[in-house]
Amino acid sequence: MAVKKACLLFVILLLWFVGSFARIAFYGDTRSNPEIHKQIVAAIAKHSPQIVFHTGDLNSKGTQQSEYDSFLQIILPLSSKSEFWPVRGNHEKSLELFTDNFPALNGKSYNTLVSDCIRYIILDSVIDLKPGSDQYKWLGTALADSLPKIVLLHHPVFSSGEHGDELGLQMYLPQLLSKYSVKAVFSAHDHNYERSLYKDITYIVTGGGGAPFRNEKHDNPYSIVFNKSNHYLIADRVKSNLEFRVYALDGSILDSFVLKGF
DSSP states (O other): OHHHHHHHHHHHHHHHHHSEEEEEEEEOOOTTOHHHHHHHHHHHHTTOOSEEEEOSOOSSSOOSHHHHHHHHHHTHHHHTTSEEEEOOOTTOOOHHHHHHTOGGGTTOSSEEEEETTEEEEEOOTTSOOSTTSHHHHHHHHHTOSSSOEEEEOSSOSSOOSSSOSTTOGGGTHHHHHTTTTEEEEEEOSSSSEEEEEETTEEEEEEOOSSSOOOOOOSOOTTEEEEEOSOEEEEEEEETTEEEEEEEETTSOEEEEEEEEOO
């Protein structure tokens, strides 16, 4: 509670002077298309975000250092000026290479951090996340404070895309997250953009970073928007809200929405 009060005071003072503060970027599934990835990085860089999240499948295989060398070179316009946090995808096959190339991860593929009084929880859906697993127990602890939260993992919970909920995450993850102050869940794996709403939590699939597009395949009754295009998301804190815009590479806005309670 003391942490939340200190955060709130900090944010109120910042908002008093500047009106808004946090700017956050999200994108993912860059895989084997470095040219599209470069374009997305250049577009995001123009927004000057404080923090950037990649929702996984950075590489084609993730088994060679050369893949990471290429990836790190491409993201340099972002990583040189912003915090850059990757989520491990199923194409990051070598866990050791993944953690070694991002020192901020401290050797772990699931982490939590606080930025602008928002707790971000990064999960590794490539390894066991089921109830009873070490990661699930860790997640319960990470969720326990009262800060507003955004959860990130590679495999989607709700998705109309090619993969859908192939891990069966719907069977247990929403029930856990709904008990805490989780505002949104970001994922990728399906190569599209989709926004769903389930029990007041917004679920985003952002897999438009360059991997081959795929069509809608699975029924998702909670879907609000589905779009098959290269894209990225920018969020700004405006008072106690996060205002999101989803951009295509031509600068057009594919979707916009607001998350309250930050």
